[in-house]
Amino acid sequence: MAIKFEECVHNDFPDKYNVNGKKVDCEKGLQAGCKALCCHLRPALSPQDLEEDIEYDEKSPYLIKREKGFCIYLDENSKCKIYEKRPLACREYSCLDDERIPREVRFRLKGIVVGK
Numbered sequence: 001m002a003i004k005f006e007e008c009v010h011n012d013f014p015d016k017y018n019v020n021g022k023k024v025d026c027e028k029g030l031q032a033g034c035k036a037l038c039c040h041l042r043p044a045l046s047p048q049d050l051e052e053d054i055e056y057d058e059k060s061p062y063l064i065k066r067e068k069g070f071c072i073y074l075d076e077n078s079k080c081k082i083y084e085k086r087p088l089a090c091r092e093y094s095c096l097d098d099e100r101i102p103r104e105v106r107f108r109l110k111g112i113v114v115g116k
């Protein structure tokens with residue numbers, strides 16, 4: 001079962017580089033105008049993410065650090081600046097079944113972003 005964005009820190013932690021949990025094709029999502037809405041949800045970091053110096057919010061350890069409501073690693077083109085080492089929670093995440101993402105956005109993405 002996929003690890004939820006904000007529960008990651010409470011679970012067992014697989015090596016994120018061995019996780020094969022890609023549920024959505026984010027390239028297609030971005031082309032369809034998703035604007036990387038998931039990247040304002042504050043994923044929790046795993047010990048492995050912390051060892052790699054991915055920054056967390058000191059007021060809410062160990063949720064990823066944000067600025068202006070979005071993850072500090074999101075660039076101006078809605079791309080992840082640390083894609084190769086993005087956190088475990090980001091690798092496992094799917095926006096399609098997350099009720100925090102507006103229903104109309106999920107409806108629009110359904111059928112577009114379903115991964116392999």
Ligand code: SF4
Binds near residue numbers: 028029035037093
């Ligand atoms: S998980 Fe969904 S909202 Fe986030 S970048 Fe991918 S397609 Fe867009």
Ligand code: SF4
Binds near residue numbers: 075
């Ligand atoms: S690390 Fe990358 S994929 Fe994860 S929330 Fe931040 S910008 Fe999005």
